[in-house]
Amino acid sequence: MRLALPGIGGMSHEARYLSWAVLAALVAITAALFLVDADVERTLDHEEERAARRELLLLHDLSAEKGGGAVLETITRRARVGDSELIFALKGEDGHFYGGVSEWPQVQRDDGDWGPLVVTRDSERKRAVGLMSLLPDGSIVLIGNDFSGRDRVRAASFAGFGLALVLISALAFGFGAQINRVGMRRVAAISRTAEEVMAGRLAARVPVDRERDVFDHLGLVVNQMLDRIEALFAAMRAVTDSLAHDLRTPLNRLKAALERAALASNGEAAAEIERAQNEADRLASTFSSLIDIARAESGLSEEAMEIVDLKALTEGLVDLFSPAAEDRGLRLAVSTPEISLRAHRPLLSQAIANLIDNAIKYAPSGGLISVALSRTEEGAEIVVADNGPGIPTGSRAAAQTRLVRLHPAEQGGGAGLGLSIAAATARLHRGELTLDDNQPGLRATLSLRTAGLKS
């Protein structure tokens, strides 16, 4: 079975994880872009200021040594050959200005401080940074940079980051999808193993690579757990098998001895021997039932499960019991649809037979016993109902407990053990045996929940 995690809001878990991964990458890259941008801006500003101050120093010396004319010449030349973002301008004592501005900035400064300005170049107002300083010849020089250089750098870095963003998103998506796929596959492998074990194949193990990632670690732990369970099962099997062997072999000798004695006797002795033989058979049969219950309760019997035609099985049992029921003046009615599912055939036959046998024992003459098989969501349900005295409401809970606790019936008959087998069989099939009031009579429901299991 494929591992299917239910999605939320129409989105699968895989898609949700991927969306979050991509969104996280996006936020990280955008934050990085702004941090880098601020840093670049600060560095550029610093570099520009240093360059401007070098120029100012030169112009200052020039002004002191050669006067305003030489300064003006230099400014004009620099304004002409300089980079377009460089601003060189000069304002003479007479108020005229020369160089790279078409209008003198409105802010009047001559303190040499580096700071923001608005300049008009080619009749276009531009934001810029720069300094204005009074030269020894009395003119004011303006050295600065408009923002076009910075804009170029910013555009370049945004383009770079944009490309990086696309690449990283694609990679994140790709890696995310891959990691997700690998993860899902590994989890699915573990879940498949669990299903196999549930289906009775205790030797199933999670495949583990030597890479020792988190899934390998999980797989190793699960496998260790399965080793332990398998060892417990082996121990359980050894105990029941040796117990069975140790008790059945002497029982067989007892039966053999009685059979020999029967051949050599007659009259009263023969009758006594026959009674002893019947008791030996009863003992063997009770013992078999106990072993069957123990095996069913421990899940050991799962190995022998197969696909069983429940309709044929139920109808066959009703057919088998019909003459016995008729002899007691009872009617046995059966209704079954076609159902086949994974079940333990011998135990299930025995369990249903026990329920029918019980009903025949307690239903009053002229009564009706109905055996109904029906499909349920998880498997099937067999209801055996009679109109006998039933079990009083007060002691029904006690009856249930006694069944579950596997206490052989004190009241001399096989009924208690018979119902215990039915209850153990129900549990082996992941279901339960419930006893209800049929008003009047007893209604025993044996549920099986093995529909989803593979054979």
Place this chain on the structure above:
Amino acid sequence: MARRILVIEDDDSTRDYVVKGLREAGFVVDSSAQGNEGLYMATTGPFDAIVLDRSLPGLDGLSVLKALRAAGDQTPVIILSAIAQVDERVKGLRAGGDDYLSKPFSLAELHARIDNLSARKSGRAVETKLVCGDLTMDLLSRRVERAGRGIDLLPREFQLLEHLMRNAGRVVTRTMLLEHVWDYRFDPHTSLIDTHISRLRKKIDEGFETPLLHTVRGVGYRLGVVA
């Protein structure tokens, strides 16, 4: 010619009893208490049937059976087992066993099953008509007659009589009937089979001078002209 049986069983008391009982019943019996030796003896055959215990010292019963089948030996094998029958039976039959008997068993039951198996082994032609005395069963038209008088049988009664007629003259036990006619392998009250038999007996024997369906006390039933 007397039929030859090989008994491989490690419990001395059970083996002695089975060997003695089968000899008294007219079989020629060889025996072994050990898996390896048993397997070797099996190859010295031919035997009409092998009675094989499930748990043996040395080579265990199922391994003996698998080795035998792998070597192409198709001698009928009855597995005896003291281990939980409901699960182990499946394993035994899967390993190539022909029948499975769980301990404690009675010698009569074993005897009946050996008869049944060796009869099966000798093979039968595809029959369309079964006859026992003046009782006839037409398997195609599904008509049953006794002394020319038609007998109406329910489907299950027909199957029951068919099994008895195919084994006419041989003892068939209650558990064998339950296995072959109803296909159940559990331990019901044997009286259930008795009620079916008594109904069948009413239909085929009532009103006729010689009964055909006999009860073999403590064992089962036999269909035949002589009691």
